[in-house]
Amino acid sequence: MKVFYDKDADFNIISDKIITIVGYGSQGHAHAANLKDSGAKNVNVALKNNSSSVSKAKEAGFNVISIEEAAKESDILMLATPDEIQGKLYKEHIHSSLKTGAALAFAHGLNIHYGLIDPRDDIDVFMIAPKGPGHTVRSEYIKGGGVPSLISVFQNKSGNAFDVALAYGSGLGAGRSGMIETTFREECETDLFGEQVVLCGGLTELITAGYETLVEAGYAPEMAYFECLHEVKLIVDLLYEGGIANMRYSISNTAEYGDYVSGKRIINNETRKEMKKILSDIQSGKFTKDWMMECQVNQPNFKAMRNKAKNHGIEVVGKKLRDMMPWISKNKLVDTKKN
Template identity: 35%
Template sequence: MAKLNFGGSEENVVTREEFPLAKAQDVLKDEVVAVIGYGVQGPGQALNQKDNGINVIVGQRKGTKTWDKAVNDGFVPGETLFEIEEALERGTVICYLLSDAAQIALWPTVKKHLTPGKALYFSHGFGITFNEQTGIVPPADVDVFLVAPKGSGTSLRRMFLQGRGLNSSYAIFQDATGKAFERVIALGIAVGSGYLFETDFRKEVYSDLTGERGTLMGCIQGIFAAQYEVLRANGHSPSESFNETVEELTQSLMPLVAENGMDWMYANCSTTAQRGALDWWKKFRDATKPVFEDLYKSVATGVESQKSIDSNSKTDYREKLDAELKELRDSELWQAGKTVRSLRPENQAVEA
């Protein structure tokens, strides 16, 4: 384990250089990793482990679309693809990758298969941190830990196939065997992490829920909508408004920020852009910080988790979700985006 210094604050991190794939394979050579759930994180994590030589099986309900997807991805019924209970029985490491609401519903079944020495693996701290709401309390004689890739399962898989890694956090909630650290790091490497940084279950879920509702999705959509609407109200066309709001950010600037940092971006843009950005960024910080403080409080007090459980457990959840997504999809902002994306050179037919 290495220590990195971030402006005077030290953090524990593990890189693939100090914990190479060969070491991960050795740690996991006698394990059967059962991936339960094949929706958001499941496919990427399962396929990356499979390609990395780990003995991984998938547990899914037969006759579902996700069962068929697992078959199409190369998992073989009766060999590496099983009904959930059989996978739970076979697995020595249970990768619990269902949605938070589904984890609550299946927990009694999972718990009875957590025999001494097994490991329970999460990619989210939700179920454990909010156990008074979820009822997820593991037995004391199993390891409990998490690896949380900082991105979608699709990104995890895509970057793996490109020979890259997606950074992940790791945390150990319970070390019953004395081997939890080696097991969790080995799994983190096996699923395709770039480097792994240490956290705990509470901090992981607090930061994750804040990020999803904040700059990653909720806040960024709100900012996009606000700027787009102001431009349109002042006579700018949908194309111009979308390009100045979304397209330039996502296609041009953010890749450069990811490579070099925002300070580099400020130093390498026009002097007019520099002046404006330097004058306005603190105003946006000051305007939005109270919202983020309210958001974090809502996460830390369990309000957001309870909302999520109550909403996602309803039988009509999918129908209501589709209606909310339709509002976004049908908005002029994202209809303009659909048109702009179709005009990108890579999406244009090439004439002979």
């Protein structure tokens, strides 16, 4: 596995280029701000005219242009909009307008890997996929650090697409912690698997099921919240800092013994079999096909699930408890008015 750092990149090769970030959400705001702070002189943000993000981007000092304009003028065009709209966006506004030799950039491999975008063959196509949420891409950069990112070139028309990708990643702060060379396929399939099985789907179901088990057994919801959600961060901090053994060094022997004997009853052979099925649905393209069909009919199931989860008891009691701990929201990573 090859890992690249700032020393391997020459940011100067893109500092005078016209770089446009399409979308100003989680990744978009971080890419625009980090590249600008790294010394890129011409960073634009492209949005729809009626976008609620226009005012946020303008307030942060960015020139906001239309996607058509962006496609015509940009040397590097980063698609930082939700994955599910990128195919349509590309077909309708970008495909015929992008300059020959320009670079089309992605923060995730989904649209290229599953063939939802078939890029023109006279352009470069690369990916810098940060291994963390966009708000962390920004907050780590401000601290002087960076979020490790995956780097890959899908199309190399110019002959120096990889150097451009390295320079872009360096401007993003990824060169401080490492840019790992991969393929669009590997990034996409492992990313979908990680978020569904462990980071998002697996973790939130584990937390919610633990909370519900305690509450249904008559324990106080506040107690269940602290035990099953609040303390996750304290454990994750130890994992992040030094791995599983580091966390186990810090917890009590009783907790560690319970970890060994009960963990395997929760993640058992059935769970592992299901993990394999989920991976196979990702590899075959079934997951992405289902998700795109859901998007074609305006996401009714997605919206219903989001709404139901938002109103779960754990969110209600959590809000009440977090209001009693004002330091948690100080320097919040997510401020929906700004980013």
